[in-house]
Amino acid sequence: MQVQKNSVQSKEQCMHKRLWVVTLLALVALLLTACPAAAPAPAPAETGSEAAAPAEGAAEEAAPTEGGGGTLIVGRGGDTVSLDAGVVTDGESARVINEIVEGLTKMEGTSTRPIPWLAESWETEDSQTWTFHLRQGVKFHDGTPFNAEAVKWNLDRIRDPENEWRFGRTFEYYTQEFGETLPINEVNVVDEYTVEIVLGAPSAVLLNKLALAFAFGMNSPTAIQEQGDKYGTPAGTAVGTGPFKFVEWIPDDRIVVERNEEWWGEGPKLDRIIWRSIPDNSARFAELQAGTIHQADLAQTDLPMAAEDPNLTLYTLPSLSTGYIAFQQCIEPFEKLEVRQAIAHAVNWAALIPAFYGEYGELAGSFQPPAILGSNPNIHPFEYNPDKAKELLAxxxxxxxxxTDFWYIPVVRGYFPDSKAIGEAIAADLAKVGIKVNLTTEDWGAYLEDRNVGKFPMWMLGWGSDNGDPDNYIGYHFAHTPGEPRAEDCLNDEKLANLLIQGREVADPDQREKIYQEAEQIVHDNVYRIPVVWATTPVVFRNNVKGYEPVVFRSWYEYLWIEGE
Structure with a gap:
């Protein structure tokens, strides 16, 4: 349901807006509670069951039938890091890859239920060995057939550090989502359109993981072999099976894709999509107002004005992201709990919300927002108490x-819409208790890589849920092989690690909730992260963009069209 924003809203219109947002939030929360990501894994009494037939999956994803055509121009705060599915962790890369590359499964609408996609059905007897039956007649954009050999080639590349086609790249999502605690041990070709995946342990969330196309989607083996390490870079291309085909990438300027006329699905409707990099918040909003772009990622401080613009439509989704502060705990002085606690109490986190988020941010308590299973309602934000911070430092x-150095993100994100200014506010509070921070940043791609290898002593970052499951949220950030510290932050907490490993395997939602709430408490008590905000990031379009329906965990560009084009 669209919420049209006019320059003057009646009381009734405002009430309808609030009702729409609350209803959607309630719907998503209900789905996350009643249909958790564990649900697709068969219970003991249901072993050997199959997924929905392809026709049902297709019907559930049926697109609006009106209109069609046009070039959608999107304004965003930063450029893509890579278009190599499996390598990326950032949203700017994922939003493009997801239109080019597809996964074996896909998330249905606003739910956490995976549905058939490149795999038409699947079965498992023990949630450890899975057999997938693939969609036939699908081809990659370069004409390479999509089949079981292509699936094996992609998954072997993702899971094997010695694979020759990795080009030294880091596949962080595989490490965090599978890794040593839930490895993909084997990928076996049964026949041309049947593939078997054997895990190192039972998994209640495999189908949800495979729905992450940007992480576990299917690249064309031919394209990677031909392009080598140029694949997924501005010097190469990206080749998948998806609704759009890669056209060009001009770094820090634009990425262009065009409609795949031979896509196996319905649509897409748009002729082209252009993602433009416009780092300045004000310039990006001005272009949206002028009509030179159709959709823009706006800072929360610009949203009230956008809501009053009669030419714009604003859709508000539930909060599914967290902005946080993190520490490298193998270096002085952050290895000391008292230091991390001092920082937590030295900053007036609550004051950041009205200044930078307005009604689109909520002061965070637990690491996960309330809509995610396992969010702990008994955890409250850290109290602002400079005197206590000084005592802890002493x-x-x-x-x-x-x-110390304090790194801030160089791009706009809903969880940190004005990162430098937010960093300055944090630094000012820390200075009052004797902590001097040197604010610094670097290119987005370098920032993510340097953070991953443990270069930063203290930094800001955030996370938005990919599939609604806690294993992809708190699990992604804190799960690790017991006894082996993570490079990113040197975290080595055996109790926490074992809890999060258990959470991947358990199917019962009530048990999982208890597991993840206990994990949340450990993270809070040890100040492994300081969650700052649960951010709501509205989607803003010009009114001539049609076909959008608010969704959370999947792509939606293929259903859009531009009125009058």
Whole structure:
């Protein structure tokens, strides 16, 4: 349901807006509670059952039938890092890859239920060995057949660090979502359109993981073999089976894709999509108002004005992202709990919300927002108490404070819409208790890689749910092989690790909720992260963009069209 914003809204219109947002939030929360990601894994009494038939899956994803055509121009705050599915972790890369590359499964609408996609059906007897039956007649954009050999080639590349086609790239999503605790041990070709995946342990969430096309989607083996390490870069291309085909990538300027006329699905409706990089918040909003772009990622401080613009439509979705502060815990002084606690109490986190988020952000308590299974309602935000922070620093042997680098993200994100200004506000509060921070940043791709290898002593980042499951949220950030510290933050908490491993395997939602709430408490008590905000990021279009229906966990560009084009 669209919420049309006019320059003057009646009381009744405002009430309808609030009702729409609350209803959608309630719907998603209900789905996350009643239909958790564990549901697709068969219970013992249902072993050997199959997924929905292809026709049912297709019907559930039926697109609006009106209109068609046009070039959609999207304004965003930063460029894509890579178009190589499996390598990326950032939203700017994922939003493009998801239109080019597809996964074996896909998330249905606003739910956490995976449905058949490139795999038409599947079965398992034990949630550890899975057999997938693939959609026939599908081809990659370069004409390469999609079949079981292509699936094996892609998954072997993702899972094997020694695979020759990785080009030294880091496949972080596989490490975090599978890794040593839930490895893909084997990928076996049964016949041309049947593939078997054997895991190292039972998994209640495999189908949800495979729905992440940007992480576990199917690239063309031919394209990667021909292009080598140029694949997925501006010097190469990206080739999948999806509704749009790659055209060009001009770094820090634009990425262009065009309609795949031979796509196996219905649509797409648009002729082309152009993602333009417009780093300045004000310039991006101005272009949206002027009509030179059709959709824009806006800072929360610009949203009230956007809501009053009669030419714009604003859709509000539930909060499914967290902005947080993190620490490298193998270096001084962040290895000391008292130091992390001091920072947590030194900053007036609550003051950041009205200043930078307005009604589109909520002060975070637990790491996961309330809509995610396992969010702990008994965890409250850290109290602003500078005197307590000074006492904690003294207890850590640092009565005069200390100096450190504090890295802030170089792009606009809903969880940190004005990262430098937010960093400055945090730095000002820390200075009051004797902690001097040097604000610094770098290119987005380098930022993500340097953070991943443990370069930063203290940094800001955030996370938005990919599929609604806690294993993709708190599990992604804190699961690790017991006894082996994570490179990113040197976290080594055996109890936490074992809880999160257990959460991947258990299918019962009530048991999973208890597991993840206990994990949330451990994260909070040890200040492994400081969750700052649960951010709501509305989607804003010009009114001539039609066909959008608010969705959370899947792509939606293929259903859009531009009125009058």
């Amino acid at each position: 207890a850590a042997g640092l009565p005069d404070g200390f100096e």
